[in-house]
Amino acid sequence: MAPRTAGHVAQASGVRRSFAGTVVLDGVDLTVERGQVIALLGASGSGKSTLLRILAGLDDEATGEFTTTSSQAVVFQEHRLLPWKRVADNVALGVRSPDAGERTARALAEVGLADRGRAWPAELSGGQSQRVAIARALIREPELLLLDEPFGALDALNRLKMQALFGRLQAAHGFAALLVTHDVEEAILLADRLLVLDGGRIAESIDVDLDRPRAVDSPGFGALRRRLLALLHVPAGPDEP
Numbered sequence: 001m002a003p004r005t006a007g008h009v010a011q012a013s014g015v016r017r018s019f020a021g022t023v024v025l026d027g028v029d030l031t032v033e034r035g036q037v038i039a040l041l042g043a044s045g046s047g048k049s050t051l052l053r054i055l056a057g058l059d060d061e062a063t064g065e066f067t068t069t070s071s072q073a074v075v076f077q078e079h080r081l082l083p084w085k086r087v088a089d090n091v092a093l094g095v096r097s098p099d100a101g102e103r104t105a106r107a108l109a110e111v112g113l114a115d116r117g118r119a120w121p122a123e124l125s126g127g128q129s130q131r132v133a134i135a136r137a138l139i140r141e142p143e144l145l146l147l148d149e150p151f152g153a154l155d156a157l158n159r160l161k162m163q164a165l166f167g168r169l170q171a172a173h174g175f176a177a178l179l180v181t182h183d184v185e186e187a188i189l190l191a192d193r194l195l196v197l198d199g200g201r202i203a204e205s206i207d208v209d210l211d212r213p214r215a216v217d218s219p220g221f222g223a224l225r226r227r228l229l230a231l232l233h234v235p236a237g238p239d240e241p
């Protein structure tokens, strides 16, 4: 692995990955700056999860150059909590410092679950479970969060709440994030930059210059949404002006 360049928390150059002779990633170049939120979009099967797994160090067979900060945490679509551990013990897993208890309480409070530390994962809703998964990532104070469709399994209302929570946490902590998402609005609400993966490469990179906090009716939002949908070959919908 090459040494990490100052200012970058992840960098990839010429990353390639095939499965059984089928090329999925065909020379991906990517940089995530410190504190930058990048949304990674692309059609189903375009290789988004594969790229995230490579950056997370979960794929030994990719080629090319890639380096990420060791201060990173991953959040998946499924919460992946250990069912035999209470919520607080899931959050504190692997944290050895003497103030682990305080840090756990703080992380749970930050995701709105201050009073659920003694609950079992099976007692939580899907949205609450995903909040715990985020607390488990936050407690490590990562420089980089890698998120693979983190809100994809939630209902629409919960997804909106989680997007708002993510925005607040990112503003407060300043972590960088690579967010894999199918949700065009989520991408524009949260990201500094949008990357579209197509044909095994980053086919498009768009900087989102809208002021924060953003809303779907912010000026410029609709135009960016239409541009992104066109890049993803998705019709903008009958309600579009």
Ligand SMILES: Nc1ncnc2c1ncn2[C@@H]1O[C@H](COP(=O)(O)OP(=O)(O)OP(=O)(O)O)[C@@H](O)[C@H]1O
Pocket: 019, 024, 042, 043, 044, 045, 046, 047, 048, 049, 050, 051
């Ligand atoms: N472990 C694996 N073995 C074989 N093929 C795989 C494996 N992992 C991914 N693939 C293939 O690589 C391609 C990209 O998969 P990947 O999950 O990265 O896509 P994606 O863009 O995240 O898709 P989605 O949006 O549907 O989650 C797919 O064709 C998939 O079948």
